[in-house]
Amino acid sequence: MRALTWQGKHDVRVETVPDPGIVNPRDAIIRITSTAICGSDLHLYDHTIPGMKSGDVLGHEFMGEVVEVGSASHKLKVGQRVVVPFVIACGGCFFCQKQQFAACDNSNPAEKSDPSEMAYGYPMAAAFGYSHLTGGYAGGQAEYARVPFADVGPIVIPDGIDDDKVLFLSDILPTGWMAAVNCDIEPGDVVAVWGCGPVGLFAVQSALALGAHRVIAIDHHPRRLQLAQKLGAEIIDFEQVQVREALYEMTGGIGPDACIDAVGMESHGMTPDNILDHVKVKTFMATDRVHALRQIILATRKGGRVSIPGVYGGIADKFPIGALMEKGLTIKSGQTHVQKYTAQLLEMILEGQLDTTFLISHRMDLEDAAEGYANFKEKQNEYTKVVLKPKFRRH
Amino acid sequence: MAKRNVPYGDAPEATRKKANPAAAGIPAAEDDDVLVARSVTINRPRRELYEFWRDFRNLPIFMENIESVTIIDGVRSHWRVKGPAESTLEWDSVVTEDVPGEVIAWTSAEGASVPNAGRIEFKDSGNKRGTIVTATMAYDPPGTKLGTLVAKMLGREPKIQARRDLRRFKQLMETGEVPTSEPPVAAPRAN
Numbered sequence: 001m002r003a004l005t006w007q008g009k010h011d012v013r014v015e016t017v018p019d020p021g022i023v024n025p026r027d028a029i030i031r032i033t034s035t036a037i038c039g040s041d042l043h044l045y046d047h048t049i050p051g052m053k054s055g056d057v058l059g060h061e062f063m064g065e066v067v068e069v070g071s072a073s074h075k076l077k078v079g080q081r082v083v084v085p086f087v088i089a090c091g092g093c094f095f096c097q098k099q100q101f102a103a104c105d106n107s108n109p110a111e112k113s114d115p116s117e118m119a120y121g122y123p124m125a126a127a128f129g130y131s132h133l134t135g136g137y138a139g140g141q142a143e144y145a146r147v148p149f150a151d152v153g154p155i156v157i158p159d160g161i162d163d164d165k166v167l168f169l170s171d172i173l174p175t176g177w178m179a180a181v182n183c184d185i186e187p188g189d190v191v192a193v194w195g196c197g198p199v200g201l202f203a204v205q206s207a208l209a210l211g212a213h214r215v216i217a218i219d220h221h222p223r224r225l226q227l228a229q230k231l232g233a234e235i236i237d238f239e240q241v242q243v244r245e246a247l248y249e250m251t252g253g254i255g256p257d258a259c260i261d262a263v264g265m266e267s268h269g270m271t272p273d274n275i276l277d278h279v280k281v282k283t284f285m286a287t288d289r290v291h292a293l294r295q296i297i298l299a300t301r302k303g304g305r306v307s308i309p310g311v312y313g314g315i316a317d318k319f320p321i322g323a324l325m326e327k328g329l330t331i332k333s334g335q336t337h338v339q340k341y342t343a344q345l346l347e348m349i350l351e352g353q354l355d356t357t358f359l360i361s362h363r364m365d366l367e368d369a370a371e372g373y374a375n376f377k378e379k380q381n382e383y384t385k386v387v388l389k390p391k392f393r394r395h
Numbered sequence: 396m397a398k399r400n401v402p403y404g405d406a407p408e409a410t411r412k413k414a415n416p417a418a419a420g421i422p423a424a425e426d427d428d429v430l431v432a433r434s435v436t437i438n439r440p441r442r443e444l445y446e447f448w449r450d451f452r453n454l455p456i457f458m459e460n461i462e463s464v465t466i467i468d469g470v471r472s473h474w475r476v477k478g479p480a481e482s483t484l485e486w487d488s489v490v491t492e493d494v495p496g497e498v499i500a501w502t503s504a505e506g507a508s509v510p511n512a513g514r515i516e517f518k519d520s521g522n523k524r525g526t527i528v529t530a531t532m533a534y535d536p537p538g539t540k541l542g543t544l545v546a547k548m549l550g551r552e553p554k555i556q557a558r559r560d561l562r563r564f565k566q567l568m569e570t571g572e573v574p575t576s577e578p579p580v581a582a583p584r585a586n
Binding site for chain 2: 001003005007013015017018019020021023024025026053054055056057072090091092093094097105106107108109110111112113114123126135136137138142146148149
């Protein structure tokens with residue numbers, strides 16, 4: 001089959017690789033009809049996440065048609081259309097039973113679990129196409145994918161619903177939703193969202209749906225800020241404005257009740273702390289640039305909440321622990337427990353309460369995936385979301 | 396197991412900086428043996444876990460280094476295990492303690508190339524999380540310190556091996572399968 005493979009920093013190529021097959025009884029094989037490039041794929045593209053091997057198939061946002069099921073995969077039937085969560089979860093361990101699917105104890109193969117146990121204290125759950133730290137499973141930017149525990153993750157899509165409406169159930173929609181849920185929004189709350197990439201925009205939409213009184217979105221790309229504005233957010237361009245002063249004034253000196261970091265470890269901006277972080281990352285004195293998170297911790301009101309859906313992998317320097325403690329902030333974070341939210345969010349999409357198609361700026365053939373990566377990274381203003389479709393050109 | 400006089404608190408013996416194999420429940424071990432212990436919580440009843448483990452022929456399903464276990468009689472079995480540098484180690488093992496649903500202990504018979512002894516304990520978690528399975532092993536490593544280092548690099552160092560084998564046991568018992576991303580079929584890749 002054809003698949004997008006990682007070869008090294010800023011080097012991804014579509015190549016012919018072997019077809020996947022059923023290996024374990026609960027597996028299914030999916031013929032992929034749509035797959036997207038995620039902002040977190042850019043961390044792999046930039047090689048800021050360790051544990052990649054040349055030749056790995058990328059992609060963790062995908063959907064398609066079930067073409068084969070294993071002997072113990074009783075939920076899915078051949079021919080059904082499904083969206084596949086990026087997190088691989090067994091459904092039976094302590095964590096899955098608490099619906100903390102992104103903490104599944106079983107999906108990461110035993111021989112792949114040592115590095116994350118060493119780095120984080122306990123091994124991470126597995127994800128599709130996201131380095132050997134999280135399992136080394138092949139991703140879905142391909143014609144076919146093997147889906148382990150297919151009786152737990154994939155959600156069946158009714159006929160007649162276009163791929164573009166539901167594809168983002170695989171990751172970014174539940175991720176934006178969980179980011180807003182983690183804000184514990186109360187009536188009257190003002191929620192500020194750093195980063196108007198796909199997750200930030202869905203967090204804006206979700207915070208409003210969950211009852212936020214006002215949402216303030218922060219970015220520097222005009223088109224992305226416009227999209228946030230269309231969803232109902234007030235906007236701040238951090239290149240034009242002092243963000244903390246603006247938030248102070250816009251909230252009458254109280255500050256946002258909850259703040260969402262939808263930026264993660266590759267923060268932009270030309271402030272002194274961020275430039276220093278750049279130097280430290282280049283010289284291996286730190287691994288994660290945390291400019292946005294520092295600003296968030298200072299901007300959040302006393303007793304407020306901080307929600308971090310943005311991806312971090314390592315260690316940060318100059319973390320404002322004093323502000324965190326003295327102001328009594330609550331932080332919630334984590335990879336998304338996708339399986340917990342898919343049924344509810346599919347329902348909201350089908351009832352017209354959530355729209356995800358506004359985000360898609362480009363639809364491309366899988367063969368052109370490398371160009372999609374380069375443009376998604378370099379032209380963030382125009383390329384808000386790239387959806388890849390195998391054999392798209394023939395349509 | 397008899398309650399020990401522990402001046403250093405409630406932590407298991409094997410987590411002590413200078414652990415003593417006999418105090419960890421392996422009386423057959425020498426004081427200078429390497430002691431390895433690891434616990435895992437498995438969301439299944441302890442009787443089921445005990446029974447699966449007690450049929451030693453099941454062990455190669457989740458223990459990567461075991462080539463085969465042949466049952467000789469009710470207490471004796473013959474083990475073929477991958478050693479460092481493509482070698483195969485073989486020995487007979489004798490069950491020294493067997494309490495259904497609770498504990499299985501063994502020691503290698505006279506003349507084993509890697510004298511070893513250990514115990515697997517199965518305890519209810521007490522908080523409805525299933526069974527806490529604790530594997531404790533003591534062994535006299537083959538060859539030199541360098542041999543142990545090489546084995547470690549190959550992933551065959553017993554501590555790493557025990558960790559991975561227990562994870563696979565948990566995976567198998569909780570999910571019915573052992574997850575894998577082995578190329579090419581389980582996880583296709585270029586090259």
